[in-house]
Amino acid sequence: KREAENIQAVAKLNEDLIRPKKIKLNIEPPTKFIERGAILNVDKKNNTEKGVYFLLSDKFILATNPDHDTKKFEYVNHIDLVDVLIICYSTYGKLSNVIVIQKIGSTKNKLIFATKSNFQNKKLIGSIQTQVLKNRYNNWKIELDSEANTLSYEEWIQAFGSFYSTVKY
Numbered sequence: 021k022r023e024a025e026n027i028q029a030v031a032k033l034n035e036d037l038i039r040p041k042k043i044k045l046n047i048e049p050p051t052k053f054i055e056r057g058a059i060l061n062v063d064k065k066n067n068t069e070k071g072v073y074f075l076l077s078d079k080f081i082l083a084t085n086p087d088h089d090t091k092k093f094e095y096v097n098h099i100d101l102v103d104v105l106i107i108c109y110s111t112y113g114k115l116s117n118v119i120v121i122q123k124i125g126s127t128k129n130k131l132i133f134a135t136k137s138n139f140q141n142k143k144l145i146g147s148i149q150t151q152v153l154k155n156r157y158n159n160w161k162i163e164l165d166s167e168a169n170t171l172s173y174e175e176w177i178q179a180f181g182s183f184y185s186t187v188k189y
Contacts, residue, residue: 029053033074037083039095045081052077055147057140061096062132066113071096071133075147078102078155080121082131099123099131101151102159108145110138117141121148153177 034047054075061071061082072093074081078101083093103124112118115134119141122130135141157173171179 026052030076033076036091037074037081037093037095043095045079045095045098047076047079050077051079054151057144058136059144060115060134060136062112062115062118062134066115068115068134073133073144075144075151076101077151080131080148082133097131099129101148102155104152106145106148106152108141119145119148 030047030051030053033053037045037047039045054077056072056074059071059073059082060068061084062068069084071082071084074083079098080101081098082096084096085093099121104121105124107120107122109118109120110116112132112134117135117138117140118132119135120130120132135144154173157177
């Protein structure tokens with residue numbers, strides 16, 4: 021039942037997300053839909069616009085809902101949740117509760133957005149970090165041969181989680 025609900029949520033997001041033709045964004049199983057919520061998109065000049073985020077098992081997507089009467093969302097940007105750095109700012113210019121997610125080693129490939137409260141900020145960072153760590157764990161398992169695959173996710177977190185933790189405050 022849960023798997024069917026996830027497939028339906030991923031299919032609905034594919035249907036509802038309007039993206040430019042040049043953007044290649046595959047959202048299909050085994051991608052899992054984790055959560056969606058309201059945020060403020062922040063542009064390069066620190067201007068904000070009401071937006072929405074979609075946290076998937078392997079991607080974080082920012083969008084807007086310009087016509088609030090419809091359930092369609094316009095794509096703003098996304099980042100794959102592999103080898104990313106999550107930075108939290110209590111203040112960022114005149115904004116507060118700002119999160120930046122960027123590829124490690126890249127200053128151009130990043131998302132900047134703000135949440136409404138410190139509580140929402142911490143909750144969202146925790147959700148993103150959990151997905152980043154699960155992706156890192158899955159990649160680690162793939163890199164090993166099948167005989168050496170002995171650590172569960174919980175054991176791996178205890179052994180390596182702090183090493184891969186990428187949140188900076």
